Amino acid sequence: MSRMPGDDTERPVTYDSYAHAEGPFFHGTKATMVVGAELVPGYGSNYQDRVLKHIYFTSVLETAVWGAELATALAGIDDRGHIYVVEPAGPFEDDPNVTDKKFPGNPTRSYRTHDPLLVVGEVDGWEGHDPAVLQGMLDGLAKLRAEGRDVIFD
Numbered sequence: 001m002s003r004m005p006g007d008d009t010e011r012p013v014t015y016d017s018y019a020h021a022e023g024p025f026f027h028g029t030k031a032t033m034v035v036g037a038e039l040v041p042g043y044g045s046n047y048q049d050r051v052l053k054h055i056y057f058t059s060v061l062e063t064a065v066w067g068a069e070l071a072t073a074l075a076g077i078d079d080r081g082h083i084y085v086v087e088p089a090g091p092f093e094d095d096p097n098v099t100d101k102k103f104p105g106n107p108t109r110s111y112r113t114h115d116p117l118l119v120v121g122e123v124d125g126w127e128g129h130d131p132a133v134l135q136g137m138l139d140g141l142a143k144l145r146a147e148g149r150d151v152i153f154d
Contacts, residue, residue: 010105015091021109027057027086027117028067030075038116039086045154046071047141052154054112056095057086061126063108066137069128073138083123090115096153 013021027039030046041055047070058064061083068081088111095110128134 013092013094013106013111015093018092018111021059021092021111023059023087025057025059025086025088025111025117026061026064026083026123027055027119028064028069028071028081028083030068030071030077030079030081032082033084033119033122035119035121037119038089039084039119040116041114046074054114054154055117056110056112057088057092057117058111059109061123063110064123065126065128068126069134070137070141073134074141080128083126084119085121085123086117087120088113088115088117 011017011020029039031039033039039055041053042051045052046067056067058067064083068083072079072081090113092111092113092115094106095108095112098106098108098110129137
């Protein structure tokens with residue numbers, strides 16, 4: 001859900017109604033990309049052993065930081081990952097993995113699309129989480145996986 005400027009009510013972001021979702025938009029990942037590249041669906045998830053039908057992004061830098069850090073940590077890569085500034089090439093919708101299923105509304109401002117995301121820049125100098133905080137998140141994900149609750153609605 002996104003807020004209209006000057007409006008305190010939240011409106012869902014859907015494939016039919018997405019223009020009110022404001023950027024800039026970010027994508028946190030373990031992948032190294034160049035400006036002009038396209039991120040597309042059809043690649044493996046950073047969180048599960050499966051190919052995804054969507055590509056995910058956010059308008060909240062902190063959400064992208066988590067994406068980059070978790071992607072590299074779960075892959076066993078000794079790197080903090082990358083955060084790219086992206087532009088959606090087509091319609092998009094609220095990410096159902098966080099919208100209403102886990103959190104009221106869409107506080108992470110997370111979205112997904114079937115269309116490519118164009119990489120228009122990279123965020124440099126972003127601050128990652130303290131290692132203990134990151135480990136706490138990884139432990140939480142491991143617990144969800146052990147309980148069979150690490151579901152991705154794709």
